[in-house]
Amino acid sequence: MSNGLLGIEKLDRAEIEAYLNRAKFFQTHGEGQFKKLDTLRGKTLVNLFFENSTRTRTSFEIAAKRLGADTISISSSGSSVSKGESLVDTLNTLAAMRPHAIVMRHAASGAPHFLARHLSMPIINAGDGMHEHPTQALLDALTILDHRPMLEGLRVAIIGDIIHSRVARSNIYLLSKFGAEVVLCGPAPMLPPELAKLAPGVTITHDIREAIGGAHVIMMLRVQLERQHETPFPTGDYFRFHGLRLEHLSLAQPDAIVMHPGPINRGREISSEVADSRHSVILNQVENGVAIRMAVLEKVMGA
Numbered sequence: 473m474s475n476g477l478l479g480i481e482k483l484d485r486a487e488i489e490a491y492l493n494r495a496k497f498f499q500t501h502g503e504g505q506f507k508k509l510d511t512l513r514g515k516t517l518v519n520l521f522f523e524n525s526t527r528t529r530t531s532f533e534i535a536a537k538r539l540g541a542d543t544i545s546i547s548s549s550g551s552s553v554s555k556g557e558s559l560v561d562t563l564n565t566l567a568a569m570r571p572h573a574i575v576m577r578h579a580a581s582g583a584p585h586f587l588a589r590h591l592s593m594p595i596i597n598a599g600d601g602m603h604e605h606p607t608q609a610l611l612d613a614l615t616i617l618d619h620r621p622m623l624e625g626l627r628v629a630i631i632g633d634i635i636h637s638r639v640a641r642s643n644i645y646l647l648s649k650f651g652a653e654v655v656l657c658g659p660a661p662m663l664p665p666e667l668a669k670l671a672p673g674v675t676i677t678h679d680i681r682e683a684i685g686g687a688h689v690i691m692m693l694r695v696q697l698e699r700q701h702e703t704p705f706p707t708g709d710y711f712r713f714h715g716l717r718l719e720h721l722s723l724a725q726p727d728a729i730v731m732h733p734g735p736i737n738r739g740r741e742i743s744s745e746v747a748d749s750r751h752s753v754i755l756n757q758v759e760n761g762v763a764i765r766m767a768v769l770e771k772v773m774g775a
């Protein structure tokens with residue numbers, strides 16, 4: 473049974489705080505080079521990505537290397553998965569090589585949980601379908617805490633394709649555990665009313681102006697075309713009603729921050745002016761991703 477990290481939903485505040493506090497120690501704040509540590513020397517991490525990734529995969533790899541671990545990255549297109557091997561067979565093969573942990577991204581919700589039941593080494597979920605993306609929520613919390621003393625009492629607007637977003641779910645669980653007010657906003661087909669029941673303190677609106685009103689944090693999401701089976705919205709319509717533009721920012725708190733897990737689609741869910749504005753912390757999120765993943769790997773793979 474894995475003692476890795478499968479999701480935020482089952483974690484308590486103390487466990488989340490432990491990751492955040494340790495990650496603060498690893499933060500570089502845009503300065504200098506990180507001096508490599510040897511905490512995980514002699515240990516091997518396998519990065520197994522069945523879905524595309526730029527940020528998350530690179531970030532886990534850099535995090536592991538900064539802690540002195542060896543890493544092997546496998547993506548489904550360059551592996552036997554594309555030759556028809558089943559998930560269980562791929563995993564058993566990898567497990568036979570005795571890595572100390574496996575980081576896994578998969579298009580099916582629950583895939584890492586399934587893996588964790590079958591393998592003895594820790595599994596870290598790097599995004600499973602529409603379900604969870606725990607390290608994203610942790611790095612988002614760390615980024616918010618760079619700007620605010622605490623999460624409690626903050627108004628966080630999460631805007632976009634909520635139903636298909638694992639980033640939204642993990643963030644909803646985390647923010648709600650810490651007493652933030654979460655407002656979900658998106659077009660009706662991407663935001664069914666039952667999502668308000670995911671956690672306490674969550675409300676729903678389809679009006680972007682209402683969502684942003686008084687917000688301390690605006691979290692934009694990409695339209696997850698790869699998970700949609702219905703005809704996608706024309707880009708222009710989507711941007712007109714749910715895209716974030718400079719004029720919206722005057723409705724939020726004056727020092728509100730704008731976040732996005734990436735990859736961003738300029739002119740679809742966010743305008744270039746906002747993405748490049750002083751409110752945007754999108755690249756800080758990327759930088760904090762390494763610190764969070766170091767904290768996670770140290771806990772999961774450490775002695």
Ligand code: ASP
Nearest residue numbers: 599605639694733734735
């Ligand atoms: N990178 C994030 C994810 O893997 C968000 C996105 O792809 O839009 O879920």
